[in-house]
Amino acid sequence: MQAQDKPADEANTAPDPVAEVAAEIADTIAAAESAPVADSAPTLEEALRAAELKAVEHHDAWLRAKAETENVRRRAQEDIAKAAKFATERFARDLLAVKDSLELALASDTLTVDSLRSGTEVTLKQLTAAFERAALTEINPLGEKFDPHRHQAISVIESPQEPNTVVTVLQKGYLLADRVLRPAMVVVAKATA
Template identity: 30%
Template sequence: MVDGNAPTEAPVPEEDSGKEDSLSAKLAVLSDQLLRLQAEFDNYKKRTAKEKEAVSLAAEAKMMQRMLPIYEEISIAEKEAQKIPDQAVRKGIALVLSKLRSSFEKDGLQEMKLVGEKFDPFRHEAAMHELSDQPEGTIMNVIKKGYLFRGEVLRHAIVSISSGKKAEENAKKEGEK
C-alpha cells in the first residue's frame, strides 16, 4: 500500500548516480583512513606513556644507585655508634637509618637475602670459593650487599660460595677408614 502523501523519488539521472558512487567510495576511503589514524594515535599515546614510565623508572634507579653508598655509610655509622657512650647520638643515627630504609622500601628497594641460597650469576658476583660442608655453589658469605629495585637487580651482591670440597674430603676420609 502506497501512502498518497509520501513524496515520490524522482528518477536519478545516470550522471548523478556515478557521482554518488564516487562520493561513497571516497567516503569509505576517508573513513578507513580516519579509523587507521585514530588507531595509530592510540598506539602512539600508549607507546609514549610506556616510554615515559621507563625514563622515570631509570631516573629513580639511578638516584637509588647514588643513594646506596650514603645508606651503607649510615649503616656502618650506626654499628660504630654502639661504641659511643652518648645514647642520644646512637638513637639519632638509628632513627635516620630507619627512616631512610623505610623510604627506600616504599620506593621499591630491597636488600638481597643471600646466605644459604644457590649462587645465581645474574644476581651475584662470586669473589671467592670456600671449602665447606655446604653443596657446591651455595652462598657462604656476603662481601658486599646486593639490592633489587622493583624486582630488577640494582647492584649485584659480591659473595663467597662453597666449593663443596670439604664434604667430599670428609667422605673420602670416611671411605679410607
Template identity: 35%
Template sequence: MSDEQKTLDPTATADDAPTTEASEETVPLPLTELEGRLAQAEAQAAEYKDQWLRATADFKNFKRRTEQERSELIRSASSALVLKLLPVMDDFERAIDNIPPDIAETPWWGGTQLIAQKLRTVLESEGVKAIEAIGTEFDPNLHEAVLYEDAEGQDGIVTGELQRGYKLGDRVIRPSMVKVGRD
C-alpha cells in the first residue's frame, strides 16, 4: 500500500501512518549554500585571526611599555639617590681643595681621600659623570650662569665653576653653576 493510499484508507492504523523517513534523510545542500557557509566561516576565521594578532600586538606593547616604565622608575630612583649624594661629594671636594699643608701629609687625610675616591667610583658605576665646564662654550642645557665677568676674548665662554654639574647617563641631573665671560 502506498502512502497516498494509507492516508485515504479509513481503516488504516497508526502503524500504517506515513513515515517521515524521507524528511529524516540528509538532503544534500545546494552548492551555493555550501559556498556561502564556507565564505562565512572563512570571514569569521579571518576576524578571529585579526583579533588574535591585535591582542598579541597589544600584549607586546604592554610588555614594552611596562619595561620602559620599570626602567624609568629605577632611573628616577637612582637619580633621587644620586641627587642626595652629590652634596656629600661637593663637601669632600671642597675639603680636598682647602686642606692645610700640615694635615695633607697625615695618614688620616690619605684615608679620607680614599673615601672620597670610593664615593666617586660608586657614582661613576651608576652612570654619573661630571660635566666639564671651564673653558667650554656656555650651554644653557648643561650650565647655569650665576655670574658674568669681564673677560677679554672669552665672550660666552665658561671662566669659572662655582658648583660642579653632573649627568646620569645622557640626562642632566644637576647643571653646573658657572661664571661666564663677556667682552
C-alpha cells in the first residue's frame, strides 16, 4: 500500500521499462508500415539470387568430388585387377630361361649322357635361382620331427629312429613366403611297443 501513499507526480516521473519497450516496438512498426514495399523487395531478391548461386556452386563442387571419388575407386579396382593378373610376371620371366635351356637340350643332335647331365644340372640351377627369387623354398624334412602343418604322412613304419620322426621323404614340399604351397609327403617312424 505504500505505492498508493506516494504523490501522483512521483509515480508518473519514474521510468516504466515496459512502456519504453512498447514505445520502441510501436516506433519500429510505424517505420516498417511507412516504408515502401518496393525498397525491401530488391534486397530479398538479391539475397535469394546469391543463395541460389551459392547452392549451384556447392552442388557443382559436390558433383566434382563425387566424380573424383568414383575415378579413384575405378582406378584402384583396375590396379588390383592388374596386380592379380600380372602377379606372377617376374616368376614367369625367370622360368623362361629354364624353358629355353630345356628346348636347347632337346634340339641338340649330339646328346651324350655327360652333356645331358651337365645341361640338366645347369637347368636345375636356373630353376632353383628362380625359386629363390620368388621366395619359394623347399621342405625336405628327412630326420626331423613330423609336423602335420608342413608334412603329409603317407604311412607309418617301425624304425629304430625316435617315434614321429620322418624316415623317408617321398616328395619334397614347398613353402611360398612361409606359407605351405605343397606339404612334403613322408613316411614316419612309429613308436615300438
